[in-house]
Amino acid sequence: MVKANDPIVALPFEIHLGHVYIKGQVNDGRPINVVFDTGAAANLASEAVAEEIGLTVSGEQTVLGASGPVTIKRSTNNDLMLGDDLKLKNQTFLVMNLDHLGDEDYPLDAVIGANVLNRYTVEMDFEKGLINLFTRNNFPAPEGYEAHKISLVPFNVPKIDASLLLEDGEVITGPYLVDTGAALALRINSPTVREKELVDKVTPNYKYTSKALGNEATDYIGRLKTYEVLGQKFDAVPMRMATVRNGVSGRSDINGILGLEILKRFNTIYDYKKQVMYIKRNSLFDQPYRENKSGLKFKKEDGALTVVNVIATSSGEKAGIKLGDIIVSVDGQKGMTHDECVAYLSNAKGTVKLKIMRNGKAIDISLKPASLI
Known part of the structure; x- marks a missing residue:
């Protein structure tokens, strides 16, 4: 405080x-x-x-x-x-x-x-x-925080510089939007992805389609060697590589988006009047990144978790889980929220027993979550 x-x-x-x-x-x-x-x-x-x-x-x-x-x-x-x-x-x-x-x-x-x-x-x-x-007037520089200049051009969204370090030693530096609404660690804009051939360089990776603001978007997801931002280094960061040609992620004047999975590791103060962002590392700094190790995307519908996407070659696909399957229980636990189910599958160390409903029939499935990257 x-x-x-x-x-x-x-x-x-x-x-x-x-x-x-x-x-x-x-x-x-x-x-x-x-x-x-x-x-x-x-x-x-x-x-x-x-x-x-x-x-x-x-x-x-x-x-x-x-x-x-x-x-x-x-x-x-x-x-x-x-x-x-x-x-x-x-x-x-x-x-x-x-x-x-x-x-x-x-x-x-x-x-x-x-x-x-x-x-x-x-x-x-x-x-x-x-x-x-x-209040914005005469807000003092807070003790214990580091100050970083931000730009609000062109979207009235904070923008800072950061660097990618690839496995071959290449360093790619440029501006990133600071976006607490992005449920990810890092997304690289498509012009940078194409120019630097990131899909070929950041491997293994897999294709993932999701819905953005009004449109569907397909990204490739891989693991970056190192990301340097706000005076800190982050290793083995899950990174999305955009393919869209339009929108914010299709712009060449921005390298990408810095999302909540990294931003939550700092207590942050935004002072738009001075165009300064103050940060201080917090107790979440070393927390593991959220990662989809099951290859499944869920949505809570009619009181049940329904599978709405299965990533190709994932442990979920290998276990035989299909679109529309309803998750009844996970290792005997019923009534999980989306967050609880994703966290449980991401942190599982061995085989997980799922009970699902498919076309009105109960099916037992063994799933062994594993990273795709």
């Missing part, structure tokens, strides 16, 4: 599905789940919540997502309540389908970022699970 100033408001948060969840309220609606995302240049609201609380749509707006431009409905003149006391008035929300970012256990109702960061100095304390908002 920064002691030189008292925060205007302290917002408790939890990390689920690789995102930072806080509680909020739009207009006079019910409490909703809001993701705090430094990569969000605009507020977003899910179509379901917009319909439920009656947001008035007043036009459309085209925004640049990770994989290309997306035209989205717009709702203006809304109130956003954060915590018990802080009300932000005249807020604009872009209304779109956000179902792919959340699930039944952790529905994702809205996303905020730049509209808060432009008004306040923001501290993200990942050890205490708190986002503290401070």
Whole structure:
């Protein structure tokens, strides 16, 4: 906690599905789940919540997502309540389908970022699970933190320089967007991937398709030897290599995106007025990276974990798991959330016993999770 100033408001948060969840309220609606995302240049609201609380749509707006431009409905003149006391008035929300970012256990109702960061100095304390908002005027340099200059051009999203170190000794340096809304460690933009032939150099790797802001995107995922950023070195980092030609990840003036899997290892203060990012290593610094060792992607639907993707050559495919299979139990444990199941399979040291339902029939499957990279 920064002691030189008292925060205007302290917002408790939890990390689920690789995102930072806080509680909020739009207009006079019910409490909703809001993701705090430094990569969000605009507020977003899910179509379901917009319909439920009656947001008035007043036009459309085209925004640049990770994989290309997306035209989205717009709702203006809304109130956003954060915590018990802080009300932000005249807020604009872009209304779109956000179902792919959340699930039944952790529905994702809205996303905020730049509209808060432009008004306040923001501290993200990942050890205490708190986002503290401070007045921007005369905010003092905090003790015990390192200061790093950031640029907010061209997206009003923090940008810093970082370096990739490949196995052959090649070093690739360039700018990266600081994006707490990215549920990954590192994603390299497609022009850098093509120019530096990273798919051929960072091996083994595998192909993975996911949905970004309004579009599907295919990446190759491999393990980078070393990543240097914010004065720190990270070894054996899982790295996504983009293939899209459009959107943020298709731009040649940015090398990539730095995501939550690295950013959560620091307590961080964003001071947009001074264009400075203060960091301090925290107790999560040496935590293992989240890694999909089962090759399965789940989504909680109708109270059950349903398999929505099976990566080719993964342990999940080798075990015979198929799209649409419902996970009933994992080593006898029932009712797991998405996060609990992914963590259990990632940390498993041996064979895991799964009970699944397929076309109404119960099937026992033995799965031995193993890294694909």
